[in-house]
Amino acid sequence: DGGITQSPKYLFRKEGQNVTLSCEQNLNHDAMYWYRQDPGQGLRLIYYSQIVNDFQKGDIAEGYSVSREKKESFPLTVTSAQKNPTAFYLCASSIRHGGDTQYFGPGTRLTVL
């Protein structure tokens, strides 16, 4: 059963702690993306990766870090430097970067207390 998964669905952390959000896909897609969505807002791109061992900053990369050591996995770390980390985080993948539809995971809702 192919798809893209994110875990956990809900995550609570104390202020000042780093937290890592998981994203896994078994679609054999080259490109993967992380977005942040706030209430009433569209999707804002945090980081994206076109291929293994490569990634680029999106529009709001400050306070976040990623890695792409495996094709299937693109974890996102929300660091203590992110000023307002409480949000809904969405991971997506596409066959290649540019001109392809994106397949989204179910999202992780992060709340920092």
Added chain:
Amino acid sequence: SQKIEQNSEALNIQEGKTATLTCNYTNYSPAYLQWYRQDPGRGPVFLLLIRENEKEKRKERLKVTFDTTLKQSLFHITASQPADSATYLCALDSRNTPLVFGKGTRLSVIA
């Protein structure tokens, strides 16, 4: 600067009518335009993609138009049903740059 606007935050229509959602953009030359549906608390789901050289695309009750002169796309849902209630996002794609999403229009179909 690049800007994408979806006509309204919310749109209410009666069941059976045609819903029309608008996506306008400025300072952008997209090669493709995509439409997604998002239900509350879930990830967006792809609906349709239209290329710059295509005027119209259809899929079942959905129709998308793309006018690069007006810099506008229209998304139509005919014979709308309460199950069509969701937020619809348009996204612009310039081939080698990441997708840029609009804020979405929340559609409510009232029985």
